Amino acid sequence: MERDFNNFKKTMEGTVTERNSLQETVDLLKSRLNELEGIRTQITAMNTKLQTELEDARVKLSTSNMALEDTRRSHTFEVDDLRRKHRNDMEDLRDQHRKELDRSRKNTDEETDKLRKEFEAELDKLIRVHRDELTELERRLKAEIEDERSRRIREVQEMQTQCALKFQNVGLDLDVKEREAQNVRGQLAQLTSELEREKSLKTNLQDRLTEASAHNLTLETSNRAMKAKIDFLESDNQAQSQAFADLHRQMQEAIDAAALANEKLRAEETLRRKLHNQVQELKGNIRVFCRVRPALASSDTEPAKIEFPDANTDSKEVVVRGPEQRSALGNVTTSISPFSFDRVFGPQSQNAEIFEEISQLVQSALDGYNVCIFCYGQTGSGKTYTMSTADGMIPRAVQQIYAEATRLEEKGWKYKMEGSFVEVYNENLNDLLGKSEDLDKKKLEIRHDTAKKQTTITDVTTVLLDGPERVEEMLKRSTKNRSVAATKANERSSRSHSVFILKLLGENSITGERSEGTLNLVDLAGSERLTHSQATGERLKETQNINKSLTCLGDVINALGNAKEGSHIPYRNSKLTYLLQYSLGGNSKTLMFVMISPLQAHLNETITSLKFATKVHNTHIGTAKKQTKTKD
Structure with a gap:
């Protein structure tokens, strides 16, 4: 126990x-x-x-x-x-x-x-x-x-x-704020209408003044003629006959001189077309320009270092400096990438300055040649701003064409202008001027006329341009229908290549001359790396098709510069190059704008775009001085 x-x-x-x-x-x-x-x-x-x-x-x-x-x-x-x-x-x-x-x-x-x-x-x-x-x-x-x-x-x-x-x-x-903006817009529209009325009133007054001056001159001429006639009647018959014969002879000489002067003007216009085309061919049927967009003030990212060594002389060189890198031994190095083009525009350049360089190519389209102007570069580099804004290349080109066509009317030329707007989206053609609900239903096909070297698109909406203001309506409608989406690289990125096609049909009723020219203004979709954009699903498919078509465009331009006569050019590898087949080869004129962004985050894409443009530039720098057979 x-x-x-x-x-x-x-x-x-x-x-x-x-x-x-x-x-x-x-x-x-x-x-x-x-x-x-x-x-x-x-x-x-x-x-x-x-x-x-x-x-x-x-x-x-x-x-x-x-x-x-x-x-x-x-x-x-x-x-x-x-x-x-x-x-x-x-x-x-x-x-x-x-x-x-x-x-x-x-x-x-x-x-x-x-x-x-x-x-x-x-x-x-x-x-x-x-x-x-x-x-x-x-x-x-x-x-x-x-x-x-x-x-x-x-x-x-x-x-x-x-x-x-x-x-x-x-x-x-x-x-x-929206109501205030609407009020301001209403006031602006009212002021614009009043300004237009004042301009029209001023034009009418000037026309009346011109008519009055002409009428006064006619009256003075009639007065002198009547005085001469009175003198003639008062003189004897022989003197009257001699004076009448002299007046008739002088009048006939004046008519003959006027006809000869008009004939010389028409001949000078024909000579000007040939000389202008020769000058453009000497500059190169394919040229490459570079434009650097300004850095956004609100951006938190430090801009890349881009230099312009010859900005005060030729403006043909651009140098991109990479970030500083420290080696294992402690040495600090910086990669330098120099590039050379036909012309380089810095961040301070305006659309008006750029259009001065391409206005000669627009004149070539009016003279009867096929012209292509591309905007190429990574997403967010300012391609659409350069091409489709109110003072972009498309509105300015149309304004120049109308002004030049009006000037040529006194020499017997009459022009008919037709415009269409299409996009190449995932290797399919879409009509940007058609109804939005029919965008994916209409089947557009490309037809080539090998005899005339002309291209047509079946079932596409064509607008007769009777004034420059019609272009603004076309741009608004096409902007609504164009395929855009947000990616990691850009919150509003164009997912298709837009092509503004302007056909210019001219005929001279006096000489019987005819001209058919086509101006293609192409806003390419932004090139981007998948590692940067992180595209998936539908965006991934779009990015793959965009990069594929851009590669095909480079292959076609490279083949045009290196191929011999009669050799194969891979136009059919992409809908974009197939559509522009007759505007890239032969005696056509091509200008490529490579747009680059100064953001440090886009440095790799910037270098890639510049290398692609440099390849195009170097491919054709040797052939730029060759003469090609021109059209009469």
């Missing part, structure tokens, strides 16, 4: 030790709760700061919720561990007690029953105490967690309410 009592005493001491360890665990949990209180205080301070920055507040709020969830899960795991440990300890005690009862059963049953009851009573008491402590601890933790969650929910609701109020205020401000 004494031995059994000592064993039971040791068991009780072990139970007390276990209780102390549980108490330490509870203290540890309390310290953890204090840490959570500190964390909660930090989160409260962070929420106060996040009220000034909405987006950061959402991110940090999400982080705080995740931390709270982790804490709750850790508390749950700790409570479960305590319960599991307590359950295992109770099982061990029951097993030990069962073994002791088995051993003591051999002695006296009464002592055993007494000890067992005392042990069970003490054990139940300990279990109740531990269970109550665990229940209280779990209740407090749940209450604190629920309080924290409800507080966070209230904070989120308050922040959402503030955001909604801010968005509502911003919407009201936008509405006010």
